[in-house]
Amino acid sequence: MxxxxxxAEADRDRRAASVDLxxxxxxxxxxxxxLLSAESVRAPRxxxxxxxxxxxxxxxxxxxLLAARVRSLGVDPAQxxxxxxxxxxxxxxRTAPSSWVEGLVRAYIGDGIAVDFxxxxxxxxxxxxxxxxxxxxxxxxxxxxxxAAVREAVEGDPALAARLSLWGRRLVGEAVTQVQQMAAQRDxxxxxxxxxxxxxxxxxxxxxxxxxxxxxxxxxxxxxxxLSA
Amino acid sequence: MxxxxxxAEADRDRRAASVDLxxxxxxxxxxxxxLLSAESVRAPRxxxxxxxxxxxxxxxxxxxLLAARVRSLGVDPAQxxxxxxxxxxxxxxRTAPSSWVEGLVRAYIGDGIAVDFxxxxxxxxxxxxxxxxxxxxxxxxxxxxxxAAVREAVEGDPALAARLSLWGRRLVGEAVTQVQQMAAQRDxxxxxxxxxxxxxxxxxxxxxxxxxxxxxxxxxxxxxxxLSA
Numbered sequence: 001m002x003x004x005x006x007x008a009e010a011d012r013d014r015r016a017a018s019v020d021l022x023x024x025x026x027x028x029x030x031x032x033x034x035l036l037s038a039e040s041v042r043a044p045r046x047x048x049x050x051x052x053x054x055x056x057x058x059x060x061x062x063x064x065l066l067a068a069r070v071r072s073l074g075v076d077p078a079q080x081x082x083x084x085x086x087x088x089x090x091x092x093x094r095t096a097p098s099s100w101v102e103g104l105v106r107a108y109i110g111d112g113i114a115v116d117f118x119x120x121x122x123x124x125x126x127x128x129x130x131x132x133x134x135x136x137x138x139x140x141x142x143x144x145x146x147x148a149a150v151r152e153a154v155e156g157d158p159a160l161a162a163r164l165s166l167w168g169r170r171l172v173g174e175a176v177t178q179v180q181q182m183a184a185q186r187d188x189x190x191x192x193x194x195x196x197x198x199x200x201x202x203x204x205x206x207x208x209x210x211x212x213x214x215x216x217x218x219x220x221x222x223x224x225x226x227l228s229a
Numbered sequence: 230m231x232x233x234x235x236x237a238e239a240d241r242d243r244r245a246a247s248v249d250l251x252x253x254x255x256x257x258x259x260x261x262x263x264l265l266s267a268e269s270v271r272a273p274r275x276x277x278x279x280x281x282x283x284x285x286x287x288x289x290x291x292x293x294l295l296a297a298r299v300r301s302l303g304v305d306p307a308q309x310x311x312x313x314x315x316x317x318x319x320x321x322x323r324t325a326p327s328s329w330v331e332g333l334v335r336a337y338i339g340d341g342i343a344v345d346f347x348x349x350x351x352x353x354x355x356x357x358x359x360x361x362x363x364x365x366x367x368x369x370x371x372x373x374x375x376x377a378a379v380r381e382a383v384e385g386d387p388a389l390a391a392r393l394s395l396w397g398r399r400l401v402g403e404a405v406t407q408v409q410q411m412a413a414q415r416d417x418x419x420x421x422x423x424x425x426x427x428x429x430x431x432x433x434x435x436x437x438x439x440x441x442x443x444x445x446x447x448x449x450x451x452x453x454x455x456l457s458a
Contacts, residue, residue, distance in 0.1 A: 030269075033282060037266030040259075046307035050296070053262060057286050067279070078275035 016188035018129055019073055021118055023080030024182065024189075025133065026066035027088050028114050030081070033060040035092060036107050042100035051145050052104065059107075062136045069132060083186060091178045095171055101153045101160075102167055105225065108146040109168055112137070112221050113175045113214055120210040125192060151226040165227040172218050176211055183207065245417035247358055248302055250347055252309030253411065253418075254362065255295035256317050257343050259310070262289040264321060265336050271329035280374050281333065288336075291365045298361060312415060320407045324400055330382045330389075331396055334454065337375040338397055341366070341450050342404045342443055349439040354421060380455040394456040401447045405440055412436065 005013070036056035043049035067077040091110075097103035115137030122130040154161040183189050219229035234242070265285035272278035296306040320339075326332035344366030351359040383390040412418050448458035 030278070030282060034266050034270050037263050037285065041263050046310060049259070050292075050306075053259060053289055053292075056266065057289055060282055060286055063279075063282075077279075081275060 017192040019075050019080050020188045022066050022070045024084040026063050027081035027084045029059050029063035031088050039100050039103035055142050058142050087178050087182050109171045116214045116217050147224055154226050168222045246421040248304050248309050249417045251295050251299045253313040255292050256310035256313045258288050258292035260317050268329050268332035284371050287371050316407050316411050338400045345443045345446050376453050383455050397451045397456055
């Protein structure tokens with residue numbers, strides 16, 4: 001028998017879910033920054049190494065935007081990212097790239113899935129946070145570099161294209177698994193996702209629909225890279 | 230029997246030495262960027278991880294400044310950095326840090342030595358390039374973070390302080406060796422260093438004096454970190 005929550009409780013829950021959402025994205029960004037930077041040394045040409053470094057630096061700029069928003073909610077970014085460190089590091093450990101182009105595909109696909117998913121979720125939460133998430137997802141230049149570099153790498157190399165297509169499927173599987181586990185384990189996110197935050201949340205059916213839509217966009221993204229979905 | 234060089238030849242030599250100087254610094258910066266970024270994941274606290282990432286991003290910004298100058302001399306940065314890749318990578322391979330704080334000391338000390346050395350050299354070459362090199366060496370904020378973080382790490386840990394002091398000595402030894410080999414092997418730099426570029430170059434005695442002065446500044450830098458020289 002659950003009693004009605006007071007407006008103060010609803011507020012507190014909404015704030016906690018916002019911090020979670022910003023925290024998981026922020027940790028994803030700072031983790032991607034370190035991985036892409038390290039990966040840059042494996043680029044086959046200096047110009048690609050520089051472009052990969054620029055991509056990494058842009059990921060860090062996203063981290064700083066998200067951390068600033070966390071701080072504006074009165075929370076230390078270190079606290080906000082802590083609960084998600086294990087899940088994100090685990091995703092990266094299970095999807096360790098064996099070449100720089102696999103690393104690039106992981107960054108592009110991983111970013112895309114995370115942003116699509118959390119943008120869809122944040123639509124139920126706070127329009128301002130939804131806008132920030134969409135803004136972060138909307139980096140034309142970065143995506144263009146990734147698309148061009150992957151297309152260049154697979155051109156005339158159908159074996160690599162086939163390997164990267166498989167890689168893309170594995171990435172989406174791992175990402176969806178992590179997101180579902182995370183959503184189930186983190187109270188503030190779970191409450192949001194089962195519709196327990198100020199009435200207008202998602203329910204489990206809604207979560208399924210979001211994942212389906214994220215998976216559809218993922219197919220699109222693979223095709224843009226010149227890979228088959 | 231060497232004939233007098235024509236003004237056009239002297240110009241060409243000066244330009245080649247400038248490109249070399251910018252190239253070696255640029256490669257050092259983009260290499261430091263990747264290493265520090267990768268190292269950031271080992272930081273013991275989230276705030277230190279973020280600060281290390283900011284340090285790395287600033288190294289990359291330096292790379293972009295140097296690369297822009299190379300481009301303004303009509304040279305592709307990829308060409309300018311290529312001759313120095315092996316020496317810089319070799320320096321890093323021989324000084325692989327076993328902890329994040331060793332990595333931070335390496336970045337701070339390595340940056341300092343490279344900038345001091347090449348600023349002294351470029352004084353004989355082109356004032357504008359000398360200014361750029363000094364500007365790059367003059368990052369108060371970055372140095373302050375490194376100094377504070379290393380001091381914090383060694384405070385109350387004399388064993389670590391002793392280990393890092395040894396580490397600092399090893400770094401300067403390796404750096405001086407690499408710089409001397411590089412100066413001897415690269416024609417445009419060697420000509421500059423033996424006084425063969427438009428009359429006003431250094432000679433081998435001058436090179437010795439520069440290295441002595443760089444080593445003195447290095448002692449200063451170690452003391453600032455709370456380490457013994």
